[in-house]
Amino acid sequence: MKKAYEALPKDGAFVVIEALIDDARRENAFGLLMSLNMLIEFGDAFDYTGADFFGWCREAGFRKFEIMPLAGPSSAAIAYK
Secondary structure (H helix, E strand, O other): OHHHHHHOOOOOEEEEEEOOEOOOOOOOHHHHHHHHHHHHHHOOOOOOEHHHHHHHHHHHOOOEEEEEEOOOOOEEEEEEO
16 A cells, blocks of 8 residues: 555545445445455455555555445445545
8 A cells, every 4th residue: 555655646546446344344244255255265364444444544644535335345445645
């Protein structure tokens, strides 16, 4: 994410389309099952929550964040430089 931040122009946006898990880890069954599948297949991989995304982006230097629900289980996680 730091490399994405550095590559963006001022006021640029970093957009990730993902089956985000809700912060309470209770609602997005598809995202939760994908996370379990990744854990089984790769051992240390997982899907993440909006709060995880915000924290990682904040560490990289992004200043503003939002989650935009899309059709089905996917969302757009957006961070602004």
